[in-house]
Amino acid sequence: MFLPPLSVIPQMAGEVNMCGTVCPRMFFIIPAKDIWAGFLNNMQSAWFGVTLVGLILLATLFFGRLWCSHLCPIGGATEVISKGIPKKLKLNFSFINSPAFRYGYFAVYIAGALIGIGSIACKFCSFRAIPFLFGFPFVPAYRTYLLTSMGLAGLLTIVVLGFMARGGRAYCNLLCPVGALDGIMNSISSRLGFARRIKTDSNKCNSCGRCINACMVWALRFDNAKKIKRDQLSCMSCRECEKVCPEGAITYGKAKG
Numbered sequence: 001m002f003l004p005p006l007s008v009i010p011q012m013a014g015e016v017n018m019c020g021t022v023c024p025r026m027f028f029i030i031p032a033k034d035i036w037a038g039f040l041n042n043m044q045s046a047w048f049g050v051t052l053v054g055l056i057l058l059a060t061l062f063f064g065r066l067w068c069s070h071l072c073p074i075g076g077a078t079e080v081i082s083k084g085i086p087k088k089l090k091l092n093f094s095f096i097n098s099p100a101f102r103y104g105y106f107a108v109y110i111a112g113a114l115i116g117i118g119s120i121a122c123k124f125c126s127f128r129a130i131p132f133l134f135g136f137p138f139v140p141a142y143r144t145y146l147l148t149s150m151g152l153a154g155l156l157t158i159v160v161l162g163f164m165a166r167g168g169r170a171y172c173n174l175l176c177p178v179g180a181l182d183g184i185m186n187s188i189s190s191r192l193g194f195a196r197r198i199k200t201d202s203n204k205c206n207s208c209g210r211c212i213n214a215c216m217v218w219a220l221r222f223d224n225a226k227k228i229k230r231d232q233l234s235c236m237s238c239r240e241c242e243k244v245c246p247e248g249a250i251t252y253g254k255a256k257g
């Protein structure tokens with residue numbers, strides 16, 4: 001639903017691609033010299049993307065990760081398309097420790113910029129690959145881009161970590177820098193009384209494991225006592241676990257109380 005407007009936004013901002021004003025990630029790419037001035041300059045040039053990220057983090061502070069679970073057209077597209085892929089062809093990435101991988105890649109993303117190879121992250125950018133994939137029949141520049149090495153790397157990334165992945169969200173869970181920032185906000189603010197989050201009552205849990213199977217970002221696991229534990233750094237507040245729990249052990253509400 002959001003993909004057509006998404007492909008119009010760059011054009012409204014006078015761009016045919018996602019790499020200028022509207023990019024929600026370019027402002028992280030900090031030059032090695034004059035770091036502070038470079039950062040401010042990046043924020044100014046990508047003002048639309050910076051505003052979007054600010055609003056995403058603000059919404060997460062109060063309500064959990066609504067953007068990632070319900071609004072982001074990029075994560076939504078990979079998730080929806082992955083539902084059409086037969087189960088036996090799906091790739092299961094849940095063996096990966098996602099917080100360690102995600103924040104390791106995030107550190108590389110930031111450090112890469114400081115040593116002058118920041119654009120490496122653009123090779124795996126789903127924010128460009130997905131709109132280009134949907135828009136290529138209409139925009140000749142998108143067709144040309146998708147046949148470059150960068151375009152092919154972006155396509156391969158969304159196919160393997162998106163369309164073919166179990167749950168369709170491995171890209172979100174492992175590589176997306178906006179998701180990485182949002183996960184930090186989700187985890188830190190889950191300790192605040194006013195924040196609303198997905199919660200689990202371990203006293204009601206019967207250890208059936210249905211919620212673990214339903215989670216698209218492998219944010220749930222059993223502890224040593226076989227009670228469910230949630231990782232708020234990865235949880236996207238999608239509420240799928242709440243829907244499948246037979247005991248009503250999972251609810252959405254004030255994080256404290």
Ligand code: SF4
Nearest residue numbers: 068072075172176179
């Ligand atoms: S993690 Fe990134 S790509 Fe995935 S839904 Fe969130 S912002 Fe979109």
Ligand code: SF4
Nearest residue numbers: 205206208209211245
């Ligand atoms: S679905 Fe409910 S009862 Fe089953 S393991 Fe998860 S929290 Fe426990």
Ligand code: SF4
Nearest residue numbers: 215235236238239241
């Ligand atoms: S833990 Fe539940 S709410 Fe969080 S991402 Fe997994 S299924 Fe969605």
